[in-house]
Amino acid sequence: MTSKKFFASLVARQIIWFVAITALIAGLYFVKFHGLAWEVLLLPIALMVIIAVDTFQPRHSIRRNYPLIGRMRYLFESVRPEFRQYFFEGELDGKPFNRRQRSIVYQRAKNEKQTVSFGMQDDPNRIGYEWAAHSVYPKKADESTFRITIGNTQCLQPYSASILNISAMSYGALSKTAVTSLNKGAKMGGFAHNTGEGGISDYHRQGGDLIWQIGTGYFGCRNQDGTFSNELFAERAAYPEVKMIELKLSQGAKPGHGGLLPAEKNTPEIAKIRNIEPYTTVHSPSAHTAFSNAIELLYFINQLRQLSNGKPVGFKICIGRQDEFVTIVEAMMETRIFPDFITVDGAEGGTGAAPMEFIDYMGMALSDALVFVSATLRQYGIREQIKILAAGKVISAFDMAKALALGADACYSARGMMFSLGCIQALQCDSGKCPVGIATQDKALYKGIDITDKSVRVANFHKNTMKALAEFIGACGFENPKEITPGVFYRRTSGNSNQSFAELYFKEKETNSKKEMSNF
Structure with missing residues (x-):
């Protein structure tokens, strides 16, 4: 009974120490009295050192209470995404993209079999299931005609754009081989490549059409104090591959949130592209300094249009406060300055890194935002002046058709294009250790991307x-x-x-229109 009470009173830490000391004593005994080589002591000594370090370190209570064994928690936690993806994840599991979504991109990028056998795996009876009604009189659509002209009457150089383009991803967030592959793929396929707010690098200038995105940091077109530079903007906007200018107001994954380029990542190459001092910490503010209200925003858009010699200019926005967007539209009516396009970024959009609260709880979903933006422009009678581009988790033809039905004229895809490069959704974009060399600046990793092969895959997708x-x-x-x-x-x-999207999103508007006609 005494021995039972003694062992019952021991905590895990004491038991681990007891086992380790016992193993060390046993090793000493066999070395001294049985002639075993002293090297057999290396393992118990190493374990004793680890146990001692864990016991007396102050930061991790689980390692203090369970020395040595507690380390297994961190090991299992580090490999959890891989184990889940490869061993436990079903076809419709996985976030933010399930295995089936990723697989269809891989297959299309590789020009492989793109069919599914035996039957649907989703449940058509679950709440939230979405589907399309087919016709008994199907038509033949020609994908070679799937282009739109972006540029209203105030634009001097309209652009004929594909209805699917590469969404904004900067060099710095992506590796040089990834950016080069995307741009070469865009050239092969005849679609546009958005630079992201990090400026125009040489890797963007591989022959593909560019949409130059200007963010709050004005990278590539900024003065030394961080303000917008007319001269630098005009110089780069004149590049022949720059077809459109996109002013970024907010991003779906982190609307209202600025950014930070750490000094160690601000290499001379990055600094040259962004027109900043190398090895200095550079902040991207949450708001623009070139304007502070809707009227000033429209005048700035007009300024960009003039400085670019009439190229299409628009802005990117994640809808938050709806009254603010209405104010922007009212400013359009007042100034008679109309952007050539508006990119609507849904809250489900992606990013390399953002606070959890912003990713999960900020901004309007793409479907709702498209309906709202399109309806607002129609209400003010300027919908035909402005094209709407949709961004936010667009992967498949269904995603595109759904966005087009709700008001979009064309779509962007970012993560879909990353999957075509070979992204495996490792969820390590902010670690600098992307295993496939896409979201990293580690030469040992990004050299794994074969530009010749990957550019073809982008075009194939x-x-x-x-x-x-x-x-x-x-x-x-x-x-x-x-x-x-x-x-x-x-x-x-x-x-x-089941309710149609017309009933879900447009029924109230149709009812209001009928009431207005009745009153008239």
């Missing part, structure tokens, strides 16, 4: 997605993306009820 879109909308009875209507898309809203 675009081509095969356009082909899939043509087949999809053709089955719904449309010959052109412009014909897609919200009435053919449905969402299950209860156990025995």
Whole structure:
């Protein structure tokens, strides 16, 4: 009974020390009396050192209470994403993109089999399931015609854009081999490549059309004090590959949040591209310094248009406070300055790094935002002046068709294009250790990207997605993306009820219009 009480009173730390000391004593005994080589003591001594370090370190209580063994928690935690993805994840599991979504990009990028066998794996009876109504009179759509002209009457150099383009990703966030592959792929496929707010690098200038994004840091077009530089902007906007200018107001994954470029990442190469001092910490403020209200925003857009010799200029926004967007539209009416396009970034959009509160709880979802923006522009009678680009978790032809039905004219894809490069959704974009060399500046990692092969995959993904879109909308009875209507898309809203997108998003507006006509 005494021995039982003694062992019951021991805590895990004491038991681990007891076992380790016993092992060391046993090793000493066999070395001294049985002639074993002294090297056998290395293991118990090493374990004793680790146990001692864990016991007396102050930062991790689990290692203090469970020396040596407690370290296994951190090991298992570090490999948890890989184990989940490779051993436990189902076809429709995985966040933010499930295995089926990732697989279709891989297959299209590699020009491999793009079909699924045996039947659907999703549950069509679950609440939230979305689907499209096909027609008994399908049409044949031609994907080669899936282009739009961006540029209103105030634009001197309209641009013919594909309805699927590479979304904003900066050099610095992505590696030089990744950016080069994307741009070469854009050239092959005849679609545009958004530079991201990090400026135009040589890796962006590989022949593909560019959409130059200007953020709050004004990288590539800033004075030494961080303010906007007319001269530098005009110089770079004159590059022949720069087809459009996109002013970034906010980003879906972190709207209202600025950024920070640490001094150690601010290499001479990055500094030259961004027109900043190397090896200094550079802040991207949460708000622009070139304007502070809607009227000034429109005048700044007009300034960019003039400095770029009439190239299409627009802005990117994640909808938050709806009254602020309405104010911007009212400013358009007052100044008679109309942007050529508006990029609507949904809250589900991606980023390399952002606070959890911003990623999960800030901003409006893409579907709601598209409907709101398009309806607001129509309400003020200027929808035809302004093209709407949709961004936010666009991967498949269904995603594109859905966005087009809700008001978009064209789409962006960022993570889809990353998957075409070989991204495995390791969720390490902010670590600098991206295992496939996409989101890293580690030469040992980014050298793993074969530009010749990956650029072809980017072009293939675009081509095969356009082909899939043509087949999809053709089955719904449309010959052109412009014909897609919200009435053919449905969402299950209860156990025995489906509602069309027309009912979900436009019914109230239609009712109000009928009331107005009745009153008239």
